[in-house]
Amino acid sequence: xxxxxxxxxxxxxxxxxxxxLVWILIAFVWGLIMFFMMIYxxxxxxxxxxxxxxxxxxxxxxxxxxxxxxQYTVRQEGIYPVVHPPPGSDVYLIAxxxxxxxxxxxxxxxxxxxxLSSMDWQHGFSLQPVNINVQVHPGxxxxxxxxxxxxxxxxxxxxxxxxxxxxxxxxKIYVVE
Amino acid sequence: xxxxxxxxxxxxxxxxxxxxxxxxxxxxxxxLFLGILVPTVFYIIWGxxxxxxxxxxx
Amino acid sequence: MAxxxxxxxxxxxxxxxxxxxxxxxxANAVAAIVFLAIGGLFGLLVALTRWPAVHFLPADWFYLAxxxxxxxxxxxxxxxxEMAVLYFASSVLLNCRLAGPRWAWAGFVLMLVxxxxxxxxxxxxxxxxxxxxxxxxxxxPPFYLGIILFAVGALIGCFVFFGTLxxxxxxxxxxxxxxxxxxGAMTAAIIAVFTIASGAIILIPTLLWSLGLVSYIDPxxxxxxxxxxxxxxxQINVSAHVAVWYAIAAMVFGAKPLSEKVSRMAFLMYILFxxxxxxxxxxxxxxxxxxxxxFNTSYAMYLAVLGSMVHGMTVPGSIEAAQRSRGxxxxxxxxxxxxxxSNPAFSGMFMSLVFFGFxxxxxxxxxxxxxxNLIMHNxxxxxxxxxxxxxxxxxxxxxxxxYLLVPLIFRRELKFRKLAQxxxxxxxxxxxxxxxxxxxxxxxxxxxxxxDMTFADAQLPFDYxxxxxxxxxxxxxxxxxxxxxxxxxxxxxxxxxxFGRKLGENEKPSYPEVPPSAVAVAHYGSSQSLRIPGTAxxxxxxxxxxxxxxxxxxxxxxxxxxxx
Numbered sequence: 173x174x175x176x177x178x179x180x181x182x183x184x185x186x187x188x189x190x191x192x193l194v195w196i197l198i199a200f201v202w203g204l205i206m207f208f209m210m211i212y213x214x215x216x217x218x219x220x221x222x223x224x225x226x227x228x229x230x231x232x233x234x235x236x237x238x239x240x241x242x243q244y245t246v247r248q249e250g251i252y253p254v255v256h257p258p259p260g261s262d263v264y265l266i267a268x269x270x271x272x273x274x275x276x277x278x279x280x281x282x283x284x285x286x287x288l289s290s291m292d293w294q295h296g297f298s299l300q301p302v303n304i305n306v307q308v309h310p311g312x313x314x315x316x317x318x319x320x321x322x323x324x325x326x327x328x329x330x331x332x333x334x335x336x337x338x339x340x341x342x343x344k345i346y347v348v349e
Numbered sequence: 350x351x352x353x354x355x356x357x358x359x360x361x362x363x364x365x366x367x368x369x370x371x372x373x374x375x376x377x378x379x380x381l382f383l384g385i386l387v388p389t390v391f392y393i394i395w396g397x398x399x400x401x402x403x404x405x406x407x
Numbered sequence: 408m409a410x411x412x413x414x415x416x417x418x419x420x421x422x423x424x425x426x427x428x429x430x431x432x433x434a435n436a437v438a439a440i441v442f443l444a445i446g447g448l449f450g451l452l453v454a455l456t457r458w459p460a461v462h463f464l465p466a467d468w469f470y471l472a473x474x475x476x477x478x479x480x481x482x483x484x485x486x487x488x489e490m491a492v493l494y495f496a497s498s499v500l501l502n503c504r505l506a507g508p509r510w511a512w513a514g515f516v517l518m519l520v521x522x523x524x525x526x527x528x529x530x531x532x533x534x535x536x537x538x539x540x541x542x543x544x545x546x547x548p549p550f551y552l553g554i555i556l557f558a559v560g561a562l563i564g565c566f567v568f569f570g571t572l573x574x575x576x577x578x579x580x581x582x583x584x585x586x587x588x589x590x591g592a593m594t595a596a597i598i599a600v601f602t603i604a605s606g607a608i609i610l611i612p613t614l615l616w617s618l619g620l621v622s623y624i625d626p627x628x629x630x631x632x633x634x635x636x637x638x639x640x641x642q643i644n645v646s647a648h649v650a651v652w653y654a655i656a657a658m659v660f661g662a663k664p665l666s667e668k669v670s671r672m673a674f675l676m677y678i679l680f681x682x683x684x685x686x687x688x689x690x691x692x693x694x695x696x697x698x699x700x701x702f703n704t705s706y707a708m709y710l711a712v713l714g715s716m717v718h719g720m721t722v723p724g725s726i727e728a729a730q731r732s733r734g735x736x737x738x739x740x741x742x743x744x745x746x747x748x749s750n751p752a753f754s755g756m757f758m759s760l761v762f763f764g765f766x767x768x769x770x771x772x773x774x775x776x777x778x779x780n781l782i783m784h785n786x787x788x789x790x791x792x793x794x795x796x797x798x799x800x801x802x803x804x805x806x807x808x809x810y811l812l813v814p815l816i817f818r819r820e821l822k823f824r825k826l827a828q829x830x831x832x833x834x835x836x837x838x839x840x841x842x843x844x845x846x847x848x849x850x851x852x853x854x855x856x857x858x859d860m861t862f863a864d865a866q867l868p869f870d871y872x873x874x875x876x877x878x879x880x881x882x883x884x885x886x887x888x889x890x891x892x893x894x895x896x897x898x899x900x901x902x903x904x905x906f907g908r909k910l911g912e913n914e915k916p917s918y919p920e921v922p923p924s925a926v927a928v929a930h931y932g933s934s935q936s937l938r939i940p941g942t943a944x945x946x947x948x949x950x951x952x953x954x955x956x957x958x959x960x961x962x963x964x965x966x967x968x969x970x971x
Contacts, residue, residue, distance in 0.1 A: 173663050174587040174653035174670075174725070175420075175500050181583050183667040184371035189937040192669055192720065195946060199716035202950070203709030206957065210701050210777045213961075218969040219778055225693035226406035233406075250866065271866070293544045294626060296785045296854070300869065302967050303852045305784040306691045309626045310543060313406055314693035319969040327869030329862075331785040331854035333537050335544065336467055339858040342865040374671050375584050377572050377593055380678050384597035385604070388635065388682035392703050393605070396631045396686075396695065403694040 221306075224315040233289040233313055237264035241274050249275055254346070262287060265328075265343070267295035267308045269335060272328045272343020280347050283319045296332030299345065305331060320347040412504045418913045419815060420658075423580075427508035428498035432491045432816050434515055436809070437904070439487035442522060443802070444897050446479025451890045454841070458883025459860065459876050466858040470535040473856060475526065477538030481797065482557070482640060483522045488805050489595060489647050490515070490564045495816070496592035496650065497571035503580040506570030510563055517560030525553030537856060539637060542613060542624045551614040558603045558610075558636075565596045565603070587664050587671065588657070591650025594674045595643045601682050602643060605635030631689060638685040644797060645715070646677050648759065648804035652722045655756040655804075658811055659747065659919070662729040665721050665937065673721070676714030680706040687771075690780040697777065704775045712772055719764050719949065723757075724942040731938060739941040750919045755807030755831035759800050762835065766842045767795030769953050779960050782967060785856075788849025795842035798889070803835055806896050813900060814916030819907035821918055823899045830899060834892025840885025848878035850963075 180186060188196075214220050240263065245253040253274040257263050259282030266273040268291035278284055288297055290310040297306045306316060328343035373379060414423045452472045455463035464472060498505040505511060527549065528534045534546035572593070575581060585593070609632040615621040653670070656662040664670045686703030689695055706712060730742030747753045770792040774783045783789065813821050821827060853860055853875045860879065862869050910916055 173657035173661060175657045176586050177581050177583045178587075178667045179663075180667075182365055182367060182371065183584065184368040186666060186668060188666050188669055191937065191939055191943055192665060192717075192724070195720050195943075196669070196713070196717060198950065199713045202954070203705075203713050206712075206772070206776070207701070207705050207708045209961070210697075210705070213778050214697060217778060217965065218971070219781060219964050219967055220697075220971055221691065221778075221781070222971055223694065223696055225403050227403055228406040252867070275867075294541045294630075298785065298852065298854055299968075300852045301872065303782045303786070303850075304967055304970070305781060305786060307693075307784065309630075309693060311625070312403065312627060312693040317971045321968055327867075329852075329854050329857075329869060331857070332541070333470065333856040336470065338470075338856070339466065339860075340862065340865040342862050342867045342869045344867050344869075371584070374590075374675065377569060377597075380593070380675070381569070381597050381600060384594075384678040384682070385601050387679045388601055388639070388685070391707075392683040392685055393632060393635055395699055396689070396703075397628065399695050399699055400625070400627050400631065 222315060222317060226313045226315075227311060228289060228313040230289070230291045230310060233264070233287070234266055234291060236262075236287070237266050237273070240264050245274070246277065252344075257284070259284065261285070265297070266291060267297070267330070268292055270330070270337035270341035272297075272330070272341065275344045275346070277346040277348060278320050280320055280323045280349055283317055286316045286318050287313050288316065289313045293334045294332050295330050295334050295341070298329040298331040300327045300329055302326060307332065323347045323349050414504075415912075417815060419915045422499055423502040424816075425498045425504050428494050428505040429816055431505065431508065431511050431515065432494050432499075432812070435487050435491040435494070436812065436816075438515070438519060439484050439491065439805075440809075440897060440900055442479050442487060443484040443893070445526070446476055446484055447890060447893045449473075449476035449479060451886060452476075454883050454886030456858065457860075457879050459879055461883060462859075467532070467535065469858045470537075470856075471529060471532060474535050474537050475529045478525060478529065478554075479522075480802075481538060482554070485644055485797070485801060485805075486557070486561050486599075486640070487518065489599070489643060490518070490561065491812075492647050492651065493564060493568040493592050493596055495812075496586075496589045496654075497568050497575070500586050500589050501571070501575040501581050503571055503575035503578065505567065506574045507567050511567045514560040514563030514567065517563065518557045519560075521553045521555070521557030521560060523553070524549050524556065528553060539633065540613070541633075542616070542626050542629045545617050548614055548617045551610050551617060555607065555610050555614060558606045561599060562603045565599050568592070568596045584667075587667060588650050588654045590671055591646055591653060591674055594677050595646035595650065597678050598639055598646055598682055599643045602636050602639040605632055605639065609633050609636070627692060627694065630692065634685040634688040635682070638688060639682045641793065641797060642677070642681040642684070644801040645681065646674065648763070648801040649674075649715075649718050649722070651804045651808045652718070652756055652760055653725075655752055655808055655811070656722055656726050656729075659750065659753050659756075660726050660729040662725040665724050665728065665939075669717060670721050673714040673717035676710045680711040681714075683707065684711065684775060687775040687780070690775075690777055691784045700777050704777055709772075715764075715768060716946075719760070719768075720942060720946045722760060723945060724939040727939045727942045728937060739944055743941055747920065749828045750810075751827045751831050752807045752810040752919045755803050755810070755835070758831060758835040759804040759807065762803070762839050762842075763796060763800030764949055765952060766839060767792060767797075767800050769956055770795060770842075770846060772953075773957055773960050776957075776960075779964050781970070782960075782964055783849060785854065786849035787845040787853045787855050790855050791842050791845030791847075791849055794838060794845065799835060799838040799842055803831060803838065806834065807831060809896075809900055810919050813903050813907070814910065814918070817904050818910045819903050820910060820916060821899070822903045822907045824918060826895050827899050830892055830895040833895060834889055837885050837887075837889025837892050841882055841889055844878045844882035844885055848875050848882065851875040851878065853879070
């Protein structure tokens with residue numbers, strides 16, 4: 173039994189039943205398929221993270237974001253500037269207690285280099301209802317090249333706990349034709 | 350509830366050498382060493398090296 | 408020390424039970440169940456708050472309760488119980504005295520002091536930083552100190568386990584190799600050593616940082632090493648509950664492993680590769696290469712998943728073979744139909760096996776796929792997954808074996824048998840519901856660790872789809888059901904341990920039924936004639952579900968915005 177020592181002194185040489193062997197083989201091959209699927213997607217799939225990142229201080233990151241805001245703000249929505257940066261450009265989104273700053277307005281089917289960083293604690297960039305989720309750290313600038321493929325109004329929910337105002341941290345991204 | 354009484358007919362002769370892999374699996378401290386080595390090298394050390402190599406924004 | 412080498416003979420199993428080990432098993436199991444009750448209560452409060460129609464706690468209390476829930480059940484309940492499993496699998500199963508029972512008691516006291524310290528810190532309200540306590544969010548120093556003390560205590564327990572293996576070998580208390588269950592427990596202990604070392608490496612500096620002695624902790628570095636502890640601690644559970652499955656199969660059916668070699672190699676895959684899946688938490692973090700992510704998240708080409716899939720066949724397979732050798736050979740499933748479904752040790756164990764595989768296992772592999780993680784990270788899908796592994800899997804398995812430990816170790820007759828018969832079903836269905844509904848809500852985008860999914864006080868509006876609200880309501884109902892199952896468990900165990908009839912010195916417990924030694928299955932015949940068609944069918948169904956669900960999620964992924 174499993175709660176007593178093996179009945180054979182040399183159990184390593186016991187033959188393996190065929191049904192077990194077949195299952196081991198299936199499971200092994202399936203593991204290989206799942207492993208190579210990730211590699212395959214890097215070539216053939218459209219949803220991959222670049223892994224491009226830089227160390228950056230919160231002050232420098234917010235300076236860069238402010239430069240973008242100063243140059244490309246098209247209107248104001250309450251306290252939020254709505255920024256419409258040119259396609260292909262570097263776009264900055266600040267995560268801080270408890271805002272995603274500013275509101276971005278992007279063009280459909282254009283690519284942008286989206287920079288994400290936090291001014292304070294960790295935050296979670298959760299683009300809804302698309303459901304893209306990326307972690308945002310202070311001190312690191314994560315660059316994700318995005319290509320919005322549908323026009324509309326999107327919410328940016330914070331999905332990493334960041335203190336008592338966490339559930340009020342919502343941002344917005346517009347995608348226009 | 351003991352079934353480890355060796356039945357004479359099918360138990361291996363006492364002097365038969367224990368195969369290498371069985372000896373590995375019978376060695377808790379070797380397994381402890383491997384079980385710490387593999388994740389420390391592949392997950393922690395490799396991971397920390399990657400963190401330290403993140404470039405500083407120009 | 409004469410007392411540490413005193414034994415009694417178990418009238419049911421014939422095992423020599425070391426009295427010092429027995430006391431430690433009791434103490435650790437009781438502490439475990441106390442913290443399960445506390446942590447479970449916090450879990451109920453969390454679920455009731457996330458039930459939109461109830462929204463029970465205010466925000467600050469919600470985050471406090473969630474922090475306490477995570478710590479008390481993911482760490483304290485589980486590891487206390489695992490200490491009991493380690494002492495059982497070493498001292499009792501090897502007929503051996505426990506190495507250093509005084510050390511084991513010191514470890515127990517440290518764990519208890521640590522758990523209480525951290526709980527008090529959390530309840531004081533200044534340490535609502537979640538189980539993960541990501542820097543630079545700071546908790547009070549006692550929060551970290553308590554976890555460190557607890558970890559050191561657990562580490563001592565692991566070394567007592569290894570020491571007992573050495574003593575047993577020296578004193579020749581067993582012949583040949585250690586039993587498979589002990590091997591599984593050893594796998595858990597090995598993973599525990601890595602887990603605790605990772606925790607110490609990162610939490611000691613963090614404690615110093617919270618005391619103002621260290622100025623800066625890098626958040627990315629913290630997170631990487633912290634998950635070496637946070638994720639691996641749950642891999643201790645996987646190894647321990649698989650060992651428990653084998654133990655229950657042996658104790659209830661007299662089942663013998665189909666192949667010692669195959670089952671031990673499957674555990675070896677755990678020892679080598681299970682822990683590197685800590686990278687599951689690092690797939691959408693800045694700065695890691697895809698090579699690091701793919702190698703680690705796939706447990707080195709899914710070799711540890713291979714291990715789990717092997718156990719998924721060999722555990723039910725050994726039961727089927729044992730049942731068939733007793734003449735339950737009709738059709739594919741007579742062995743399963745006529746299994747003792749009213750014995751909570753069996754029903755709990757079998758549901759744990761099925762739920763762990765189908766819910767926790769499949770979702771874990773899918774979510775841990777490098778790119779698919781993008782559409783799940785930090786959504787409720789994550790807690791959905793790990794309630795499938797840790798609650799429906801580990802907790803249910805530990806509850807199941809408790810039904811055997813009460814008569815065998817506590818030497819008390821089990822009370823409330825009717826209640827015990829139903830308990831695994833109530834708890835299991837509730838836990839499975841919690842998992843599935845949270846996974847559903849997560850697929851719809853709902854954030855985890857979030858007090859208000861309506862965003863009523865946010866500066867900018869956003870609405871989750873209405874189906875997500877339905878999911879969270881159903882999750883609340885499932886949580887109430889699981890809580891009911893948890894209360895039943897605590898009532899049965901506490902009632903039996905304190906008020907159950909004491910068993911006589913040589914009295915065999917009549918319930919739950921454990922077969923007499925004569926029925927133990929020594930052989931299934933030669934390996935060529937091994938027939939387990941029912942199990943083959945079950946794993947076939949599992950495999951089809953796995954493949955379909957895996958590719959469905961690639962399809963979901965392909966529909967989101969292109970990213971590169």
